[in-house]
Amino acid sequence: MGLLIHDATLVSAGQVIPRGYVLIQGTQIATVGAGSPSDDARAAAREVLDAAGKVILPGLVNAHTHLEQTFMRGYSAGRPLLDWLKGCIWKLQAAMDVEDVRLATTLGLVEAIRGGATTVIDHHKVPLSRRHTDVVLEAAQALGARLVLARAWADRGTYAEAPADILADLERLFAEWHGAAEGRIQIANGPLVPWRCSAEMLQRTSALARRYGALTHCHVSETQAEVAMTLEETGLRPVLWLDRLGVLGADFQLVHGVWLSDEEIARIAERGAAVVHCPAANMILGSGVAPIPHLLAAGVELLLGSDGPASNDGQDMFETMRLATYLQRAVMHDASLLPPQTVLAMASSASLAAGEKADIVLLDFDAAHIQPVGNVLASIVYNVRGSDVDTVIIDGRLIMRHKRMVGLDEMGLIAECRARAAHLARRAGVAQLHLP
Numbered sequence: 302m303g304l305l306i307h308d309a310t311l312v313s314a315g316q317v318i319p320r321g322y323v324l325i326q327g328t329q330i331a332t333v334g335a336g337s338p339s340d341d342a343r344a345a346a347r348e349v350l351d352a353a354g355k356v357i358l359p360g361l362v363n364a365h366t367h368l369e370q371t372f373m374r375g376y377s378a379g380r381p382l383l384d385w386l387k388g389c390i391w392k393l394q395a396a397m398d399v400e401d402v403r404l405a406t407t408l409g410l411v412e413a414i415r416g417g418a419t420t421v422i423d424h425h426k427v428p429l430s431r432r433h434t435d436v437v438l439e440a441a442q443a444l445g446a447r448l449v450l451a452r453a454w455a456d457r458g459t460y461a462e463a464p465a466d467i468l469a470d471l472e473r474l475f476a477e478w479h480g481a482a483e484g485r486i487q488i489a490n491g492p493l494v495p496w497r498c499s500a501e502m503l504q505r506t507s508a509l510a511r512r513y514g515a516l517t518h519c520h521v522s523e524t525q526a527e528v529a530m531t532l533e534e535t536g537l538r539p540v541l542w543l544d545r546l547g548v549l550g551a552d553f554q555l556v557h558g559v560w561l562s563d564e565e566i567a568r569i570a571e572r573g574a575a576v577v578h579c580p581a582a583n584m585i586l587g588s589g590v591a592p593i594p595h596l597l598a599a600g601v602e603l604l605l606g607s608d609g610p611a612s613n614d615g616q617d618m619f620e621t622m623r624l625a626t627y628l629q630r631a632v633m634h635d636a637s638l639l640p641p642q643t644v645l646a647m648a649s650s651a652s653l654a655a656g657e658k659a660d661i662v663l664l665d666f667d668a669a670h671i672q673p674v675g676n677v678l679a680s681i682v683y684n685v686r687g688s689d690v691d692t693v694i695i696d697g698r699l700i701m702r703h704k705r706m707v708g709l710d711e712m713g714l715i716a717e718c719r720a721r722a723a724h725l726a727r728r729a730g731v732a733q734l735h736l737p
């Protein structure tokens with residue numbers, strides 16, 4: 302028996318149905334219709350949600366974050382990427398214990414869900430032990446979240462891991478976790494960044510991921526300094542180097558892609574790779590402006606990510622959509638760029654249709670900063686905030702209902718996280734400024 306949501310405005314694939322209903326059965330959307338629910342839909346419903354004044358849309362995908370950084374908010378102030386990583390973030394990551402990771406992940410996922418994301422790609426940067434990774438997956442399972450864990454690794458430079466250890470852990474994760482929780486958990490290969498990964502290991506891990514039909518997810522060309530390093534070492538710009546290694550393909554996600562040449566953009570399109578755009582992090586760290594209009598014109602698949610809370614400092618996908626829009630229009634001097642339907646498609650390629658996964662969010666549109674609505678799509682991108690997310694359903698299950706997480710003591714979680722994060726900063730020898 303199903304869950305019927307009625308009297309909502311439905312938004313899907315750039316189309317708006319002013320008044321309609323959705324019937325969910327099991328983990329799937331069973332029926333979508335305009336107007337009042339059909340008799341069949343009513344008969345099939347065990348639970349009914351009146352969604353008058355609300356907008357239903359497919360759940361958004363936060364395609365790049367680092368959930369452990371939920372304990373590292375506010376440290377980015379005034380530092381460029383490499384200083385910030387070496388002087389602060391890497392120290393905090395190295396000092397995290399298993400319980401820190403579990404709590405930071407849980408709170409990060411709660412924030413992501415509250416920000417409209419039903420799928421999160423977590424580029425997991427603290428695989429300090431098996432437990433440090435497994436607790437991330439357990440936390441996602443406990444909340445009912447849909448998570449892709451891209452197991453980060455680097456076999457060169459600070460905190461490098463031995464190649465054999467990386468391969469063994471990846472193999473273990475694929476075998477034990479890929480497709481777990483009825484498919485809600487996926488594993489991906491997560492090379493940290495090309496200049497910290499050897500050619501051989503990029504190839505070996507990519508081959509391993511391909512054996513499992515899994516993605517490879519990697520920061521690429523976030524800053525000019527990184528492009529210069531790869532160019533100096535290999536004689537090639539990063540995308541062309543990755544392509545020469547044979548790892549650039551439809552299973553490859555390049556995170557950031559801020560500094561790309563025309564040749565690199567054409568190569569990304571040719572190989573069918575995707576680019577994950579993280580506008581907030583690019584602005585906060587002063588990394589630059591990704592060539593999104595050029596990537597769109599080349600037909601490259603584009604996704605949106607918040608990036609980690611240490612370099613954003615939040616996980617709100619509505620803010621991410623808004624920032625992506627404003628950034629391009631400001632620097633390109635063109636108000637026609639990234640219309641709402643384009644940026645919504647970057648945040649979710651799913652649709653409200655029978656047979657689709659029942660990952661949906663309900664937005665409360667009865668708010669002073671939204672009403673009156675001139676254009677629903679524009680309101681979603683320009684007006685809605687994460688705090689307007691009313692209800693979240695993942696795999697057919699109510700995860701958040703009327704702004705309350707189901708089955709979770711959220712205030713207790715926050716209190717515990719606050720204490721653990723302060724303790725972590727002291728242990729890592731990193732000053733935590735302006736504590737409330």
Ligand SMILES: [Zn+2]
Binds near residue numbers: 365366367520608609
């Ligand atoms: Zn990142």
